[in-house]
Amino acid sequence: MAALSPSPLSPEVQIVVADLLNFMEGSEHSDVALPVAAMKVMLNVIKRSKAITMTGLLSELEAAKTGMLGLAASKDICGFRSHIPLQSGCELFMRYVTRSFYEMSSDFELCIKEVLLRGETFAGMSLTARQSIAEHGCEFVREGQVILTHGYSRVVASLLKMAAEKQKKNFSVIVLEGRPEGGGARAAAVYAEANIPVTVVLDSAMGYAMEKADLVIVGAEGVVENGGVVNKIGTYALGITAKALNTPFYVAAESYKFARLYPLNQADLPRVETGELRFADTTTPEVEEIDMKKDLITVDNCVIDYTPAKYITLLFTDLGVLTPSAISDELIRLYA
């Protein structure tokens, strides 16, 4: 996997990495998503580039991408998330550049000018994409409903806030606490701020809480080729529970998260380097004393899982509301 060697980075890649960290400064609290920050870094690479052919430029962008992924693997800048959106964002950007090149009838100079011009739109892409998704998705939230969600997703939050504030709908939210990073608590604060009543429950209460819920909305780290999603651990179980209880299961994801992955099962996911799973904050303090480093004990801190397409009812994207089978269509159109 992406366990890159700690060899000294080339000066160009060092600039790239510094750039990314710069853009990512406080991104968890800001509205800039990681892939969008990566795309901005790529734009800077193009600005600085001295390449005169498309092949040369693409190899520079490829090197930048590898550098950023290396950073994501070694340092935990993704939070407890995977690097899939970073990778898909970079690949989509490179694909976009290649396509512009062909559209401009293979005129390199013209292509670069066009890309840089349009580059400004990328800056606001996070916000515009989320806005568009919120507009599509808030129609599915109706008066008096109970919405179940998982952890803290900025896309889902903007969707629910739009339904509450702009459309003046009255509904309530149940949020799973989202261990190990506890995003649920943060989400609860955000919803309360928007005057939406919210209940926080344990992750393991998803079966219990599902019968009260009218629908489930979650975000995504990545949307894969067969229409499934890769998201925070627990999403798969949530999908299965929703299907068992005939509850609609919606996923809200921006189109730059469409990844060229085709997982067949959980084991087929790219392995993400994660931090240690600690058993702090339990109601029985003796648990903290237990030595988890014994020989036969393995603590597996898996942070992402794969939810197959059959558990997903619809996907809210900035391209519109899509069925899972339409994702493959979009990807084929983009990459074929």
Place this chain on the structure above:
Amino acid sequence: MSTEEEKEAEKARKKAEKAKRAAEFAAKNPNGFSKPKEKLSKAERRAKQEAQRAAKEDKKIPGKKAPTNADDCFADGSNSSSQETSNMTSNNTSNNNANMARLSSSPQTLALPPPILNNSNSNRKQNTPPRKSSTASNLPYSQPPSTVDAQSLFSHLSPPIKPVVTKTLSPPPQTSKSIHPSTVTLCNSYSRFSITGSNSRCIAMLECFKKIIGDYEPPKDKVMSMDLTRVLKENFKVITESRVHSISMGNAFTFLKNLVTKIKHNEETSAAKENLLFAIDQFIEKTVQFASDVIAKEGSTKVKNGDVILTYGCSTSVKKLFAKALEQGKDFRVIVVDGRPELEGKEMLGYLQELGIHVTYVGFNSLSYVMKEVSLVLYGAAALLSNGSVVCRVGANGVTLVAGAYRKPVLVCCETYKFSKKVQIDAITHNELTPQPEEFKSEPNSDWVGVKYDVVGEGVAGIVTEFGIVPTTSVAVILREME
């Protein structure tokens, strides 16, 4: 120019001939093409209708002659019956006649179906009532349907081809001058099942067409593109008569026809032929062979260390996939499942043994036994239909279902040239019947039914194509993109 004048003269001559013939015809037939209609009475019309219906029913029973009048439809096959049965049937016929008289006089009575005849000549089970009797059509209910035996279920398919075991190459009966000797060789290979598998058959057919094109010389007064198309079509027809063509062959032939129609009028023959041969070579190299190399590369990413891969039968792309995974240094083993009577899995077994991959060979019945240790199921396809159904060797559907029951992912390897716009939801509407194996002895009350293809509607996780791995729902999209 002289050729134009000649053409004009030709046209005028033909027109004159046509007028002459029309006049002759008009003289002979004052009514034109339509015959004067006979005026029949209602009873006569009825009788005629029944006779036609009886004849149609009887035609469906194999080896039976059509009865000459309506009465005979009760006496099934009694035209060629033995001594005992003829007495019995004649008795029964008289009974039946009496029945018929009763029936026609009182149509409201709930009459029982006529007595079942014990006829040893037709291959039917004892309890099968005779087919719908047409003279009892004034009954207020319809006859119970005859048991749907396997033969009638597949009766719409052409009968199975018996592999011809002759030492000499026999040309097909009506040979015209345009049938090339290599076509004859190909037909023999197909009908003897010495070439099997959609890729091999397609390549063999294209090689044959290359020879035809190579030896082809356009006649002076004909346009090359149209005449060559005619020659190719005739050869293709003969090939399909030896064995029904596969979808891969059909698509390849369509590709070839499109190429031929694009030959310009003024193009030089040898140059046109060169271009055609080159295009065919490119097709074989890229669309067929290179595609399966890309599929091997894409699919090998799904093979992980410690995996146990199950495969069914034998497929070119799957073989290449295993070789590629081995090349990448992955540690895995293979279980080959085989199906009778063709036992195509033996070829896969031999290939894997040569590569040095650990292989387990099991029969179809052991499927549920081995499935629990499997991590991935892979097999090849004959075709992919636009509703996402996979056409593959018979037995693959069973493998897919068992894999689904054990929650194992199933991947199908299929080159895009095998994609078809057809839609099929079951394996009965279009299929190929297999001939009876030698060890099966024909008995009066038993039938052999074997089919070549299966249609897998669901349960497939993904299709490995040269465009990457795609879900089955995306076949229609790819077909659209390919145009």
